[in-house]
Amino acid sequence: MHGIAAALAIFFVTLVGFLILRASERHIAPSKSTAPARVPFTGGRAPDTHAWNRYHVRYYPMTLLFLAFDMEMVFMYPWAVVFVDEGLIALIEMFMFIVILLFGILYTWRERALEWA
Amino acid sequence: MILNVTFWAFSALAVFSGWRVFRADSMVRAAYWLLLSFAAVGIILVLLKAEFLGLILILMMGGEMTIMAVFMVAFMMNPAGLNPMTMVHRNSVAIVAGVVSFLAIAALGLFARFPVARAPAGVDPTRKLGVELLGNSMLVFQTAGVTLLAAMIAAIAISSARGRYGDADQGSVEPDQMVTAPAGDVAAAAAHDPAPVISPGVHQ
Amino acid sequence: MGVKAALARLAAGAPARCFAVVGAEADEIAPWLRLDPELVIVDSPRAADVLLVLGQLDDEMVRAAAGVHDALPPPRGVVSWSPGGERPVSWPFTDDVRVDDPAQIPAACRRLRDELLSGRRASSPDILPDIDPAPWRGVGPFGQGGAGMTGGVPYGxxxxxxxxxxxxxxxxxxxxxxxxxxxxxxxxxxxxxxxxxxxxxxxxIPTPAAVAPDLISAGAHSAGAHSLTGERALFNAAVTQPVPVADIEVARARHHLVWLAEALRVSGLEAYGRRVLKLARTVRPEAAEPVDDLSRWLRRNVSLRWGTSGVGMVSASRAAALPGGPVARAAGDGRDARSLDPAYERLGFTPVVLEDGDALARWRVRVDEAQQALALAQRAGESLTTPIGLVEGPCGPIGGERSTSAALVTMLPELLVGMEWGDAVTTVVSLDIDMAEAALPHDAAVASRAS
Amino acid sequence: MNALRVVIAVVSVGAVSVAGIYLAAWVDLLVGRAVAGLEVRPLDALSAPLRWGAATALKTRTTTERPDAETWALAPALLAALAAVGLAAVPLAPGLLAADVANGIVLFGAAMALVVVAVFLQGWSPNSPLPMIGGYRFIAEGLSYEIPLAVVLIAAALPARSLAIAPIVTSQEHLWNIVRQPLGLPLYLMAGLGLAFWGPLALPEGQDLAGGSSLETSGVSRILWRTAQLLVLVAVAAMGAAVFLGGWLGPLFPGAAWMIVKTIILLVPLIATRHFVARVPTERYVVVSWAILIPLSLLDVFIAGIQALVAAR
Structure with a gap:
């Protein structure tokens, strides 16, 4: 259990440390922001609208594919632990599992769904 | 002691960030508050000695909440919450549903008789899980595989605008199934064109 | 206070980070600044200490430069250089450090940066007025500037x-x-x-001429006096008078190498770009091996091929509509003004032509032309060009109806549509648009040549 | 007792991080100068990162018109914290492991999966077009490298019969994984470059976006962001050394020395890619990653599996 405690401690100490360092800039170089200094930079001219928008991601089919593969990984971790003990049968099982999933990639690639929509 | 404090701290964090999901104006913030809530639950799972499940929950939710943020930003008006908005609709129904399900789960937790089976010391839950999954039958793995494949193909078929043989909304047809007409005989080709079968109304 | 002083002392050893604003007549100076160890040209004003204003800017460009200036985080300052030392009436940089000799720019930047960071000099104040782009404070039910889900002007x-x-x-x-x-x-x-x-x-394209033409035509004939290379003056001179072939061809090779350095930098290979820039500065026809090595390295580099092949296709018909130049030659259009010159015929000149028309082909045409130019320069000896009223400049023919760069700019709207942002940038970089040439309208070009 | 161990873990990971970050910045400068054909001057380069940091720290932090200030502040801190956790999962020597968990590669994977969140927030928060494109690019990139990254680590876990890192190291006693699973290390390093958005995979911060997700960042935040990025690289190199180069295993010298040497052996080429390999286009990277790298990583699992079964006989 102390392993996870150490991981958590390292996480929070780094996080807080960085936030404190960032706050330190107030003492080194206090900022006073003005309207022209706040204009988002695209080359010297001001934008018309906010940049935040209903952003049209061009890879949305890929994100769906990722969801399936993320699930696959969940199965693979415990499989890796018992693999050698289970022997050949585990290899065959995983082989079939992965080949089935590779068909998914093959289909997606053939439908050109990995390219930008 | 420390274990208890940690448990309560992360429980509080999970509830707090779960509540913030519904108070956030920005879709990105809402998604990542939810991620924080999941991560806190993941840590709680780790504290409950389900280390693998806890960590895998965080691992998966990192990608998945990002994908959720992407879609929420794409489809919501005012995705960044520049104009104030509320994530809550039909307040009274929501409150009733929330209270009822909370009470139901709480009652389940308090009154249900859970089987008491102390795990022997030194057992590795990840290994147990692996044996359970692989075990004596291939069913679990192969069912999962086929289900995931079906999900992938369905997701791509529905979401992708383009296909091998042309754009989806044009009714893409495999070249083998196209009736080849003599050059110039456009009318004949149109008569045999299988496109209307797929997308009726093209010739209307 | 002690911490700040210590940091300032430590920072004094670092190169000055500059954001460069390049106007008319400075395009032959700006690229070489990247070779100077005293300064670093950065991509974002947010990372810069000094705004470097080079050359002449018209009112609109000055306004945009003011916008860039205000984006620099204080402490900040301005170093400016202008040919002839004149500044327009609307010059907004009141406390700029003015440099007369381009060779002094790096030292001036470094000195200014040290003064700024140590507090000996005040940060230059905002130029544009501190008012919100649109009034919004207090508007709407929460005072956020909008009403409803998507209405209003929230936050301006x-x-x-x-x-x-x-x-x-x-x-x-x-x-x-x-x-x-x-x-x-x-x-x-x-x-x-x-x-x-x-x-x-x-x-x-909001304005057809990005750089004011009157500035160009006024200064075009004097460009050679200020620039480190005098490339433009040399090519312009060749329209009306005989010029040594060797000079013209070395200038061409140098131009292509400077372009390659920038293209490599945008591809992420900044250090290699700097190496190429160094090579460009010292390139000589007698020592062409480094260029041959470079060409071989480029051919072998899979990652560069991956990023450029099939990107930014210029079709044969589009190429035919161009006045000429490397972009057209990379798309199978073999026009090259040098083919018309008997001096080049004697040297056995044949234009470099590739068929593909993509960014990769344009990269290759330029590198091959640089190699060819050095070979021609070596063979040419003392021979002079024949003034036939048309000179093959590094970006395309000079002296024709209109410049290739202007044609490329007008082609951009059609060419870039449908591209992913990164591919569009690769395409624009691969076209090698010379903004001074693009801004040069036909009559101004003729006038500047006549003088 | 336990509290002391945790404190020691935090301090040691902090020290290793600072040393690793500084080394990475130094190596980057040296390789850059060598490639640019300049005088290398290693001693001068040793102080250059400090000087850069001092000059940057003295600049004020600019903001944009309506940024998400909190998430913008969080992004560098989150990236650094995740990288530190990743580094903490790597054993320096037998028993010398900060975050000693039974599922080490899952912990590493979880920390690295959340890197996408940090980089996306860095790009999204300023409410500025080019950083936003950068942030979205990184999501595409992250979703593409995450699976090969996890799968090659799983392959390395097969012969060890464990998801903890220490058994993975000891399982390489006779033969390192770099030989046993030849596809593993190259695929891992490619994914690791994506993770650190470095060099050819610096897609969110490419020059074509004029700096992309860090375009609007100035002052101390800029230093923190660069530092955190280098820490990710260090964590990737350290994990690669443990999983593929036999970690602390080696003759004569103490284990920790071997581990440090091997980490540097991986760190230097990772850093150097920035000066030799051009940035790859986003769309083609996604297609290649899914159509080639993921099937290859699955093939790696099979090779590892067959090999492990034969060895177990």
Whole structure:
């Protein structure tokens, strides 16, 4: 259990440390922001609208594919632990599992769904 | 002691960030508050000695909440919450549903008789899980595989605008199934064109 | 206070970080600044200490430069250089450090930066007025500037609106006002780009001439006096008078290498770009091996091929509509003004032509032409060009109806539509648009040559 | 007792991080100068990162018109914290492991999966078009490298019969994984470059976006962001050394020395890619990653599996 405690401690100490360092800039170089200094930079001219928008991601089919593969990984971790003990049968099982999933990639690639929509 | 404090701290964090999901104006913030809530639950799972499940929950939710943020930003008006908005609709129904399900789960937790089976010391839950999954039958793995494949193909078929043989909304047809007409005989080709079968109304 | 002083002392050893604004007549100076160890040219004003204003700017460009200036985080300062030392009436940089000799620019930047960081000099104040782009404070039910889900001007700007898209999913389209000083693009290029996601849907050019033509025509004949290379003056002179072939060809090779350095930098190979720039400065026809090595390295580099092949296709018909130049030659159009010159015929000149028409072909044509130019320069000896009223400049023919760069700028809107942002940048860089040449209208070009 | 161990873990990971970050910055400068054909001057380069940091720290932090200030502040801190956790999962020597968990590669994977969140927030928060494109690019990139990254680590876990890192190291006693699973290390390093958005995979911060997700960042935040990025690289190199180069295993010298040497052996080429390999286009990277790298990583699992079964006989 102390392993996870150490991981958590390292996480929070780094996080807080960085936030404190960032706050330190107030003492080194206090900022006073003005309207022209706040204009988002695209080359010297001001934008018309906010940049935040209903952003049209061009890879949305890929994100769906990722969801399936993320699930696959969940199965693979415990499989890796018992693999050698289970022997050949585990290899065959995983082989079939992965080949089935590779068909998914093959289909997606053939439908050109990995390219930008 | 420390274990208890940690448990309560992360429980509080999970509830707090779960509540913030519904108070956030920005879709990105809402998604990542939810991620924080999941991560806190993941840590709680780790504290409950389900280390693998806890960590895998965080691992998966990192990608998945990002994908959720992407879609929420794409489809919501005012995705960044520049104009104030509320994530809550039909307040009274929501409150009733929330209270009822909370009470139901709480009652389940308090009154249900859970089987008491102390795990022997030194057992590795990840290994147990692996044996359970692989075990004596291939069913679990192969069912999962086929289900995931079906999900992938369905997701791509529905979401992708383009296909091998042309754009989806044009009714893409495999070249083998196209009736080849003599050059110039456009009318004949149109008569045999299988496109209307797929997308009726093209010739209307 | 002690910490600040210690940091300032430590920082004094670092190179000055400059954001460069390049106007007319400075395009032959600006690239070489990257070789100087005293300064670093950065991509974002947010990372810069010093705004470097080079050359002459018209009113609109000065306004944009003021916008860039205000984006620099204080403490900040301005170093300016202008040929002849004149500044326009509307010059907004009141406390700039003025440099007369371009060779003094790096030292001036470094000195200014040290003064700024140590507090010996005050940071230059904002130029543009401190008012919100649109009044919004207090408007709306929460005072956020808007009403409803998408209405109003929350925080001073409206929200983006939806537009049609090729995949049938109607989501928001935003207008990105590119330039005039966005680093991957040539300084002075102004484009209004409408994007949905990272795909470009529409491109328009708000002003046909990005750099004021009167500035160009006034200074074009004197450019040689100020520039480190005098490339433009040399090519312009060759329109009307005989010039040594060797000089012209070395200038061409140098131009292509300077372009290659910038193209490599935009591809992420900044250090290699600097190496190429160093080579460009010292390139001589007798020592052509480094260029041959470079060409071999480029051919072998899979990653560069991956990023450029099939990107930014210029079709044969589009190439035919261009006055000529390497872009057309990379698309199978073999026109080259040198073919008309008997002096080149004697040297056995044949133009470098590739068929593909993509960015990769344009990279290759330029590198091959650089090699060829050095070979020609070596063979040419003392021979002179024949003034036939048309000279093959590094970007295309000079002295014709209109410049290739101007034609390329007008081609951009059609060419870039449908591209992912990164591919569009690769394409623009691969076209090698000379903004001074692009701004040169036909009559101004003739006038400047006549003088 | 336990509290002391945790404190020691935090301090040691902090020290290793600072040393690793500084080394990475130094190596980057040296390789850059050598490639640019300049005088290398290693001693001068030793102080250059400090000088850069001092000059940057003295600049004020600019903001944009309506940024998401909190998430913008969080992004560098989150990236650094995740990288530190990743580094903490790597054993320096037998028993010398900060975050000693039974599922080490899952912990590493979880920390690295959340890197996408940090980089996306860095790009999204300023409410500025080019950083936003950068942030979205990184999501595409992250979703593409995450699976090969996890799968090659799983392959390395097969012969060890464990998801903890220490058994993975000891399982390489006779033969390192770099030989046993030849596809593993190259695929891992490619994914690791994506993770650190470095060099050819610096897609969110490419020059074509004029700096992309860090375009609007100035002052101390800029230093923190660069530092955190280098820490990710260090964590990737350290994990690669443990999983593929036999970690602390080696003759004569103490284990920790071997581990440090091997980490540097991986760190230097990772850093150097920035000066030799051009940035790859986003769309083609996604297609290649899914159509080639993921099937290859699955093939790696099979090779590892067959090999492990044969060895177990």
């Amino acid at each position: 700007r409206p929200l983006a609106a939806r537009a049609d898209d090729r995949d049938g999913l109607k989501l928001d389209q935003i207008l990105v006002r590119v330039g005039p000083y966005l680093p991957p693009f040539p300084s002075g290029l102004v484009l209004d780009v409408k994007i949905q996601g990272d795909v470009i849907q529409e491109v328009s």
